[in-house]
Amino acid sequence: DTGVSQNPRHKITKRGQNVTFRCDPISEHNRLYWYRQTLGQGPEFLTYFQNEAQLEKSRLLSDRFSAERPKGSFSTLEIQRTEQGDSAMYLCASSPGLGFNSPLHFGNGTRLTVT
């Protein structure tokens, strides 16, 4: 168990640029989640995958955000035309998906700063 890995750890970008983050979950976990966390707040749900299928997406997620998990392994989260309000920590988590008692295993997150 090597844990959930996220890259990059930090990303600074200018407003209007596109950014992409990667998440590698624990290998036997079939559920993968993306959360956004701003300073002093709890994680806010963005989207969720069961294997390669994106099963739920937050209504708060604008069309500038897209996520993929092409082979049910790693996942990418892309933000197009970034805005200063996108500055946050983006957390990835995975779960075995054996039931809703399965806890989330989190990565270290990618901190995005939009200037």
Added chain:
Amino acid sequence: AQTVTQSQPEMSVQEAETVTLSCTYDTSESDYYLFWYKQPPSRQMILVIRQEAYKQQNATENRFSVNFQKAAKSFSLKISDSQLGDAAMYFCAYNYGQNFVFGPGTRLSVLP
């Protein structure tokens, strides 16, 4: 919609003492899970303890225990014999189905 509230933005405790962090939630479901997660500074979030709503017995993990009051929709975390390494943000979370809903967190400081 399910919501999770943590009314204590910050708490502090003396080393070796006991502290209780509060959490309330709102749901119309009868079976669900509740979790406490710990997020140390600049480190990843880790699970502290979990509780199934159907179980009346409160969960315990070493120095961590919960007081689960289903009717009151309350789920507090008690940390006994506090240690310096317990200093972190603590998040209460609710899960029914696939999605986890987190509270805003409580920052716990441990004083030597």
